[in-house]
Amino acid sequence: PLIEDLDSLPFPDFDLEDKYYILNDSLTTEEPPVGGERLEYAYHMMTSRGCPFACAYCCNSEFKKIFKGKGLYVRRRSPENVVEEIEKFMEKRRIEIIHFWDDVFTFDEEWVERFKDVYSERIALPFVCYAHPAYTSKRVLKLLRDAGLIIVNLGIQSGSDRTNLYVYHRAQRAEDVIKGSLYMKELGLIRHYDLILDSPFEDDEDHRQTLELMLSLPRPFLLNTHSMCYFPKAEVTVRALKEGLITPEEVEGNAHKSTTAFLVDVTRPQPKLNLFWNILIGMTRYRVFPSWFIRLCSRNRFLRNHPGLMVPVVVNVVRILTKGKRIRDRYVRWRERRRRKKMEGFPIEVREENGTWYVTLRNPEKKKKRIMFSLDIYPLFQGRHQDRHLGWWNIYIDLPADGKKEIKVDYSFPFTVFEFDGKRHLAEKRWVGDFRDKETWYRVGFIVYSENGKLLGAKEIRVSPERVFEERRISLKDAFMDFLRTAPPKQNIFERVIGRIFRFFYKRAYPKEHAFFQNLPWLLYMMGEMEEEFKKLKEDVLSYSSAVPREEIKESIYKRYEEIFREEDETRGKMKEYVKYFRGKDPVLDAGCGKGEFLEILDKEGINAYGVEKNPVLFNHCINRGLKVEKGDVIEHLSSLENQSLGGIFASHLLEHLYPREVSDFIRLSYAKLKPGGVLVIELPNPSSLYSLLEFHRDLTHKTPLHPETVKFLVEDAGFKIKEFSFINPPEECLRLLESTGDDDKKLINKNFELLNKLLFGGRDFFLVAEKEG
Ligand code: SF4
Incomplete structure (x- = not known):
């Protein structure tokens, strides 16, 4: 059986004692460098076993069959256990970066959330991980970025949805890749993509789609192009053999491509058409080849028939570029070394007492020295890029010859007061960026420059976002008085x-x-x-008009979400009734589309529709289902549309989640955005039924019970003409009062029962259909 509790497994033995390595044919006790300079101080590990997917070319699809019925296939260690292993390693060796080799690191949002807290608190080192396009939600990426993620390896494999879905059995679409990449770019993550080329299942159209996808991704990015390998029994191998696309000699075991030639090399002999697309797709990662140029080449018949002619040109350009990059990298490393050496040359001591930093500066020279002292705050994993600084605060200080001076740094966002020589000085803030992420960890640099701006020394400490954005401890009045007292000196x-x-x-x-x-x-x-x-x-x-704490509301939303999930079939059945109103009314907006049941129904009916959803859980759910959905606020979305651009708007159980002013805005905006003849279908809980009103308050996210007459009024007032109105979904029969049968004298009682029923147990919901007249 599979081991389910991965935390029960021991950590690797990190002790170097009695360990020998074989290096260049000889035994050594020294640990050999792993993977060259970039990986010299890297620690490699996995936090999970198994992959949630089963791609047709991958060993996971076979493993899943082998281990079927032997326990949970995808298992994960607890974040605490992962962090403990890293800490154990850090006790023995220096590390600067961590490589997580999990097949899909991003698949479990809840785990990522816990990991972020533990990892940022105890490790806070940069790391690299793998992701699948179906699991690249902005929230997950942001949590990981805040924990220290710097590079994401994203498996794309092909730009063709046909290949991914029907040949490789990968649950992803090109638009997932684009969306994920844009999020990564926005979050400042380095993007590293994997592609499978030389696939015999792909035709010209598939190659072109891959090329177009790569051209649509934000550059620069890193790219690994793999040549398709055929592992015995893998689904693609079986299919390729059956369809005569490969010979048994090409299957691994007989062939050794997976160990010797798994990366695409355009200088190797290969079929003309493969070479043509491999060169073009490979070119997409280099900014020196503009997109229009690559597209132009892809349409050129001569190049298609003679792709070999492109090889020397592309290879030499790339060679020059990489050489230039190597020189530049060497220069950057040299500059960094020099900077570090210099920084160590000027003694700076920092201690913290009750949230105040005390910095001691020593003047190593025999004469009095005027220096510029700077407090510099920037996000931990973003590098010292100007735009990403939270800010820096400068002050000029005279250091006595061969002496020291202690500076009390009273920092609280956005003010900093430096206190020395018994005086308070409000520092001049020279912020260039206005980077304010209240979840990211920050680096605070205490930096000393010479009077003319030469770096003399620096000391850096890591601080939590809470500390960086700590509430102001100086009153506005004090701050203002400090402004008036301080005349900041200029630099240039x-x-x-x-x-x-x-x-x-x-x-x-x-x-x-x-x-x-x-x-x-x-x-x-x-x-x-x-x-x-x-x-x-x-x-x-x-x-939050409710007095219920934010967390409780959040949880209740999730709970409710689960409840909705269970009722999916029922909801879908009811929604089918509304399809008839939207026939021939493209495009349709499903406002607050929830889990996207109605979008799916419309899609099946061939009606062009899309949804807008604010809740990240529901939004991700729709994306994973491959639905067309935008994340955001419905009212903001409607406002951003052009007038008369929609054919229909569906708002099922949305308005009760809005404030009264928003309800009226929504209806008015709907009228403006619908084309003449367009329909607005609204479904709402009916508060004129006491039973329904009671139910209304079950959901903490409900804001306004809307009386049917009020909704009718608002709709008509906006200019709509109501075509249909009906109470629907009556409470179950067993909840209604029993009616008497037979005798005439009981008619009155029955009539009363009827009234009582209407009042107490009227339809739980109501709907209306309104048309904008042409
Ligand atoms: S997502 Fe990656 S690791 Fe998982 S099955 Fe597919 S190829 Fe294999």
């Missing part, structure tokens, strides 16, 4: 000369105004800050 020569002359006169003539204008950018910044705070406050008030 122009500012120094012109600024000094100007300030000399201006300061004397208008000292207060001078101080005011000097600090005007700060004031504006503070106002911006306050505006942000108000916005957030407003959002909070608007989104």
Whole structure:
């Protein structure tokens, strides 16, 4: 049976004692470098066993058959266990990067969430992992990026949906790849793609789709192009043999492609057509070949018949590029070494007491020295890119000859007060980026520059986002007084000369105004800050009118989601009734499409429709089902559309989740965005049935019970003409009052029963169909 509790397995033995390595035919006790310079300080490990997929060319499809009935195939270690192994290794050796070799690292969102917390807290080293296009939601990628993810290896294999779905049995579409890649780019992750080329199952159209997909991905990226290998018994092998696409000699065992020639090499002899597409697809990763040029080549008949002519050109261009890159990499490494050496040359000590940093600077020279001290904050895994700085704060300080000075750094976002020589100095913030991610860990640099901007030394510490965005501990009044007291010195020569002359006169003539204008950018910044705070406050008030804590609401949404999940067939059955209203009304918007049942029904009916969904769980669910859905707020989405661009709008159980003003906005916007003759179908809980009203409050995300008459009024007021209105979904018979039969004298009682039933147990929901008249 398969081992289910992976945490029960022991860690590898990291002790170097009594261990020998074979290196260059001789025994050594020294650990050999693994994988060259890039991987020298890397630790390689897996957090799971098994893969949720079973691609037709992969060993996992065979393993799944072999281990069928022998226990859970996909198993994962707990994040704590993973982190413990890394910590054990770190006790023995230096590591700078971790490679997670799990087949699909991103498949379990809940696990990733826990991993992020534990890993950022205890390890916080950059890492690399593999992902599948079906599991590249922005949330998962962001959680991992915040934990330290820097490179994602994404298996694309083919740009053709036909090949992926029907030949390789990979549950993914080209649009998943594009979406995932855009998220990765947005999050600043390095993208590394895998493709399978030389596939005998692919025709020209498939190759072209792969080429187009690669051209549509944001560049630059890294690319591994693999040549299809045939493993015995794998589904693709069996099929290729059956269809006569390969001979038994090409199957691994007889052939050794998987160990000797698994990467595509355009200098090797190969069929003309394969060579043609392999070159073009390989070119997509180099920015030196513009997309239009690659497309032009792909349509050129001469090149298609003589692809060999492209080889020397492409190979030499790539060779020059890689050589240039290698030189550049060497230069970057040299510069980094020099920087580190320099940084170590100027002694800086940092200690922290009650949330305040105390920095001791020593002047190693025999004469007094004027330095610029800088507090520099930037995200831990983003590199020191200017745009990604949270900001930096500078102050000029005179260090005594051969002496030291302690600076109290009182930092609280966005103000920093440096205190030394018994005086407080509000530092000048020279932020260039305005990077504010409240989940990412940050690096705080205490940096010393010479007066003319030469780096002398630096000390860096890691800080949590909570610390970086800690609430202000200085009052606005104090901050303002500090502004008025501090005249930040300028750095460049122009500012120094012109600024000094100007300030000399201006300061004397208008000292207060001078101080005011000097600090005007700060004031504006503070106002911006306050505006942000108000916005957030407003959002909070608007989104959580309930006194129930946020987490409880979140959980209840998930719970509800599960409930909906169980009722899927029932929901689908009811929704089919609405299809008739949308025939010939393309395109249809399913506003708040939930799990996308109605989209699926419309799709089957051949009606062009798409959905908009805000809830990330439901959105991902739709994406995984291959549905056309956009993530976002319905009202924002409607506002972004052109007027008269939709044929139909379906809003099933959406309006009760909106605030009254939003309900009216939604209806008005719907009218504006529908073409003449377009329909709006709304289904809502009916609060005029007491039973339904009672049910309404089960769901904590419900905001406004909407009386049918109110909805009718709003719809007509917006300009619609109501075509149909009906109460539907009555409560089950067993919930209704029993009616008496027979005698005439009981008619009255029955009539009352009827009234009572209507009041108590009227239809739980109602729907209406409204048309925008042409
Ligand atoms: S996703 Fe990757 S590891 Fe999993 S079955 Fe497919 S090819 Fe194999």
